[in-house]
Amino acid sequence: MEHLNPVSNIQIQHPDSMKIAFISDIHSNLEALKAVLGEIDKENISLIVNLGDLVGYNASPRECVDLVKQRQIISILGNHDRAAIELKFAEGFNILAYQALAWSAKSLAPEHKRFLKKLEHTRMLWDRFLVFHGAPGNPDAYLSFLFQAKKAFNYMRQKTPGVRIGFFGHTHHRAVWQRDVRGKVSRLEMSQDDLLLDPEQMYLINPGSVGQPRQRQWKASYLIFSNEPETIQFRSVAYDLHSAQAKIRAAQLPEYLAERLETGV
Incomplete structure (x- = not known):
């Protein structure tokens, strides 16, 4: 698959006062996606951004792609999305992830794959936010450790100067990394769900993840960014877990994929 340019600016309205919902790692979990969108719809949200991995793991890949398309949600290419188009990109997956991804790929209709193929792995919102799946420029890389966060901040400073904030997924864990004016990078320990950002x-x-959270809790995770002042709010919502599990079992996907939804690992 040939990617589009690594950084592409999204031309959309930029209201002075806005709220953006960020979701990620839906992974074919329609019940979780519907629950999250239901909560988002209760607020005055200007835009919804999906940070990648619409498919894989769970049992509703077609329905999740259809809903994201229907809602015109801005979406980023995740590593599972890319592998659903070309299975060779799943060769490094663990066996359970590979089996589920192969099932997703077989389940998707040509129009679903065409939608995924159009997605880019790294994009900008206006000239203000960088949005990507794993690491900027690489949907397979992780931002889990200090050296990885430093590398990502360096990418932003070199490739997108002036952009202060990046949003990413892939790890299925909520996280906030910060780089101060002296260049010190650290991971913030969140004592509460809301954070006022320092300009x-x-x-x-x-x-965090909508469709397969891994923070030892099962509720679907998402985030709201508000402007004036810049704040983020981590949110979680219950969904019909048992229906999602039943679909996994009906599709004869690995049993562990159903069990892990309940344990959040």
Whole structure:
């Protein structure tokens, strides 16, 4: 698959006062996606951004792609999305992820794959936010450790100067990395779900996973960004877990994929 340009600016309205919902790692979990969108719809949200991995793991890949298309949600290419188009990109997956991804790929209709193929792995919102799946420029890379966060901040400073905030997914864990004016990078320990951002700092922010959270809790995770002042709010919502599990079992996907939804690992 040939990617589009690594950084592409999204031309959309930029209201002075806005709220953006960030979601990620839906992974074919329609019940979780519907629950999250239901909560988002209760607020005055200007835009919804999906940070990648619409498919894989769970049992509703077609329905999730259809809903994201229907809602005109801005979407980023995830590593599972790319592998659903060309299965060779799943060769490094663990066996359970590979089996589920192969099932997703077989289940998707040509129009679903065409939608995924049009997605880019790294994009900008206006000239203000960088949005990507794993690491900027690479949907397979992770931002889990300090050296990885430093590398991502360096990418932003070199490739997108002036952009202070990046949003990413892939790890299925909520996270906030910060780079201060002296260049010190650290991971913030969140004592509460809301955070006021410092306009002098750079940030890398992960909303957690909608469809397969891995923070030892099963509720679907997402995030709301508000402007004036810049704040983020981590949110979680219950969904019909048992229906999602039943679909996995009906599709004869690995049993562990159903069990892990309940344990959040």
